Amino acid sequence: MTITLSIALVVVSILMIILVLLHKGKGSGLSDLFGGGVSSSYGGSSVVEKNLDRITIVAGGLWFALIVALGLFLK
Numbered sequence: 001m002t003i004t005l006s007i008a009l010v011v012v013s014i015l016m017i018i019l020v021l022l023h024k025g026k027g028s029g030l031s032d033l034f035g036g037g038v039s040s041s042y043g044g045s046s047v048v049e050k051n052l053d054r055i056t057i058v059a060g061g062l063w064f065a066l067i068v069a070l071g072l073f074l075k
Contacts, residue, residue, distance in 0.1 A: 002073050009066045016063055019056045024049065 005070045012063045
């Protein structure tokens, strides 16, 4: 069970990194490099940004739950 949780944690962590980098940035950082073309192709649609925010929040909650579950199993 510990190995399964560890693998799931790694996958969700990578997903979180990708989702955070896709958010629209305020400067010319990494977020503009990865996510600038995505948001500009949709014309600054707020629907896309809201969905990205929701997916990021769900992934963050799942990441937190996996951390807690792994901590409980390792005790």
